[in-house]
Amino acid sequence: MSRAERKEHPLSMRMPETDIAIIDRAAALRGRSRTDFVRDAAVRAAEDVLMETAPIRMSPAGFKAFMATLSGPAAPVPEMVELFERAAPWESNASSSNVDTGSREEGASKRKIRSGKRR
Template sequence: MAANAERKEHPISMRLPEADIAIIDRAAGLRGRSRTDFVREAAVRAAEEVLMENRLVRMSPEGFADFMAVLSGPVNPAPEMVELAKRPAPWESDYVAKS
């Protein structure tokens, strides 16, 4: 075996309350995954969400001016959204649950 072999995995150790372990194990079981796979996937997904929330958008001054012009321009209502906004909320409907 090569002495300079690059390590592909890096262990992470955590101390968790028994209740946390129980819920993680239950959820992992429902997904058919091991605890390790479940926790790894959840941690990576959470990290990706944080990175996407903080992503920097770069554009040229001309591109920014065009973007602002579109935002400042006249609004063209989407008929589907207008119809949806006119619908009564479920709690405002005439439906009365029968006991």
């Protein structure tokens, strides 16, 4: 294979040691090499920029249909309705009965009193 046909191109950067340490730590958490981690992050960031600036093209009829859909009444999505009706894990009966608005306000006022004594 000649040099012109080479599919890999080196990329070199100078970075502070603290940045390298953060990258290495994150790469290790993902079980990736530094090179793989940085390459994937850079490509993902580049794709995001390109997608933000890519024009959306459609025919006049397609645009009319798109605008009609946006202007029409909203239809509920059953999965979203079910999700919003479900209690959050931290909103169980046991925890909500122990912590009410009054106890939160009491805690806040106690913190104010304590912080005032320190001065």
